[in-house]
Amino acid sequence: MKNSVQSYHWATAYDPLEMKGHRLDWANQPTVYKHIEGLPSVMLPDVMPSVGANGSTIAGQVPDDRPTAEPSLGDLARMLRFGYGITAKRSYPTGVYEYRSVPSAGALYPCELYAACHGLDGLSDGLYHYEMSSGRLVRLRDGVHTLPPGSPDFWMAIHPVTTFYVTAMFYRSVWKYRDRAYRYHLLDSGHLVESLVLVIRALGFQAEVSYDFDDEQTNALLSVDSSREACLAIVAVKGRSPRVSMDRPAQWDPIPEAVRACRVSAKEDIPETIRFIHAASSQRHRPQNEGRLQPFWDIFDTVERRIPVRALEDPLRLSWEQAVLSRRSSRNFVPKPISEGALSDILRSLASFPEDRCWPHRFVSCGVLSAACESIENGHYGFDPEELSLIPIRKGDMMEPMADIALQQRWLSLAGLEITFVASLQELHAMWGARGYRYAMLSAGRLAHRVYIAATAIGLGCCGIGAFFDGHAASFLQLPPQCALLYFVGVGPTRGRE
Numbered sequence: 001m002k003n004s005v006q007s008y009h010w011a012t013a014y015d016p017l018e019m020k021g022h023r024l025d026w027a028n029q030p031t032v033y034k035h036i037e038g039l040p041s042v043m044l045p046d047v048m049p050s051v052g053a054n055g056s057t058i059a060g061q062v063p064d065d066r067p068t069a070e071p072s073l074g075d076l077a078r079m080l081r082f083g084y085g086i087t088a089k090r091s092y093p094t095g096v097y098e099y100r101s102v103p104s105a106g107a108l109y110p111c112e113l114y115a116a117c118h119g120l121d122g123l124s125d126g127l128y129h130y131e132m133s134s135g136r137l138v139r140l141r142d143g144v145h146t147l148p149p150g151s152p153d154f155w156m157a158i159h160p161v162t163t164f165y166v167t168a169m170f171y172r173s174v175w176k177y178r179d180r181a182y183r184y185h186l187l188d189s190g191h192l193v194e195s196l197v198l199v200i201r202a203l204g205f206q207a208e209v210s211y212d213f214d215d216e217q218t219n220a221l222l223s224v225d226s227s228r229e230a231c232l233a234i235v236a237v238k239g240r241s242p243r244v245s246m247d248r249p250a251q252w253d254p255i256p257e258a259v260r261a262c263r264v265s266a267k268e269d270i271p272e273t274i275r276f277i278h279a280a281s282s283q284r285h286r287p288q289n290e291g292r293l294q295p296f297w298d299i300f301d302t303v304e305r306r307i308p309v310r311a312l313e314d315p316l317r318l319s320w321e322q323a324v325l326s327r328r329s330s331r332n333f334v335p336k337p338i339s340e341g342a343l344s345d346i347l348r349s350l351a352s353f354p355e356d357r358c359w360p361h362r363f364v365s366c367g368v369l370s371a372a373c374e375s376i377e378n379g380h381y382g383f384d385p386e387e388l389s390l391i392p393i394r395k396g397d398m399m400e401p402m403a404d405i406a407l408q409q410r411w412l413s414l415a416g417l418e419i420t421f422v423a424s425l426q427e428l429h430a431m432w433g434a435r436g437y438r439y440a441m442l443s444a445g446r447l448a449h450r451v452y453i454a455a456t457a458i459g460l461g462c463c464g465i466g467a468f469f470d471g472h473a474a475s476f477l478q479l480p481p482q483c484a485l486l487y488f489v490g491v492g493p494t495r496g497r498e
């Protein structure tokens with residue numbers, strides 16, 4: 001019998017024999033901005049692009065902590081602007097589209113961002129909704145809300161000065177992707193989590209990520225209608241010293257009904273499959289403190305065959321902040337080689353996560369498909385982030401078949417490199433219940449975000465791929481039984497960036 005993770009994942013698999021197109025309901029196209037009327041708001045200060053970080057942050061190294069400073073209001077503005085800001089506008093016959101610092105499946109941007117702030121000079125303690133279109137913080141609640149409801153005890157030692165709550169408004173992605181949309185809610189949230197983590201670290205602060213909190217209470221705190229919008233992840237900025245008051249309020253102020261009722265479209269039908277996996281994964285099975293999935297490449301591993309990833313830095317063309325501001329999804333790949341240094345930069349960006357509770361490699365393992373990497377033969381490899389080495393799995397051309405598997409996105413056949421994110425759905429469920437699906441998909445999004453930023457900084461293009469024939473992908477990649485490809489990214493030189 002399938003567990004709930006397998007049931008959802010395979011019920012939403014794409015199969016070439018069962019692809020039924022569906023018409024987009026343009027009359028109910030969701031808005032991509034949440035606007036809350038009638039509450040006080042604060043304009044964030046204008047911030048210069050400089051966050052003072054050099055390129056090393058891209059590989060995930062933490063710059064020296066600022067020994068005494070607590071974040072300022074300017075720092076908060078930078079976290080929001082770089083973490084989840086508008087970075088480009090394009091005009092199309094259907095209107096002007098605004099693109100953000102993070103990618104999003106179908107550019108539907110299901111995620112909203114809330115910030116609970118405590119002890120920030122120039123901003124009174126409270127819970128705010130980040131209204132990115134106006135650059136304002138809309139005040140939802142007074143008081144200290146930096147400790148997520150139901151968060152484990154270790155949070156007390158973090159002394160968060162700011163806690164970001166990442167939610168997804170389900171219908172935005174459901175509008176286009178229907179039942180499969182929950183995958184994108186999680187992957188998109190993972191991108192946003194990592195985007196926030198990178199800017200927090202670039203500013204010299206420490207970030208703490210959590211996927212474990214009391215769903216019901218957290219959604220109540222955020223005043224969202226949890227059947228349409230729900231918190232999926234939390235990122236906190238660690239404070240330097242204990243805060244004056246860390247008590248959770250016994251009672252929350254009432255929030256105007258208009259806030260809870262905020263809609264993205266007149267009709268927001270959420271499919272039963274999504275309600276099912278969301279409800280199942282809302283149960284807290286066991287905190288994700290223990291365990292690690294067996295990497296899918298384990299069965300191919302022998303010490304003698306491993307290829308070490310040398311620490312050669314490709315000259316970074318862009319600083320971290322330029323990479324964030326110029327990151328886009330690229331599809332115009334050209335068949336040119338990827339240097340050993342460039343491959344090393346990308347792989348090391350995947351390896352340099354702190355091995356904490358949310359270490360992404362606990363929940364997913366990474367594969368590498370190479371077509372034009374100077375230092376390795378074309379083929380499929382596993383990637384060991386701890387030993388910094390590649391495990392050869394199979395030689396041959398991978399890009400043509402993968403382009404077909406990705407719903408015939410033919411431009412992918414010219415990518416020089418693909419990074420895959422894989423997990424055993426059975427093991428995920430056995431270890432963490434349905435919540436494990438969230439851990440894995442969020443982790444895949446976080447890892448992919450690193451690849452996007454690292455690739456951009458070294459002058460390569462990158463594109464996330466969430467659309468693929470799931471069964472074909474698993475068999476082509478010869479994944480062990482129960483393992484599934486969750487997501488992958490294509491990387492390579494592009495026209496226009498040469």
Ligand SMILES: Cc1cc2nc3c(=O)[nH]c(=O)nc-3n(C[C@H](O)[C@H](O)[C@H](O)COP(=O)(O)O)c2cc1C
Pocket residue numbers: 099100102103104105106107184187188191327328329330331409463464465466467
């Ligand atoms: C989870 C996810 C899945 C995606 N899947 C695809 C895909 O299958 N094909 C594609 O061309 N782009 C895909 N994209 C890229 C989005 O289309 C792109 O991020 C969006 O249009 C916004 O553009 P930008 O990334 O340039 O800001 C995906 C992005 C994400 C985050």
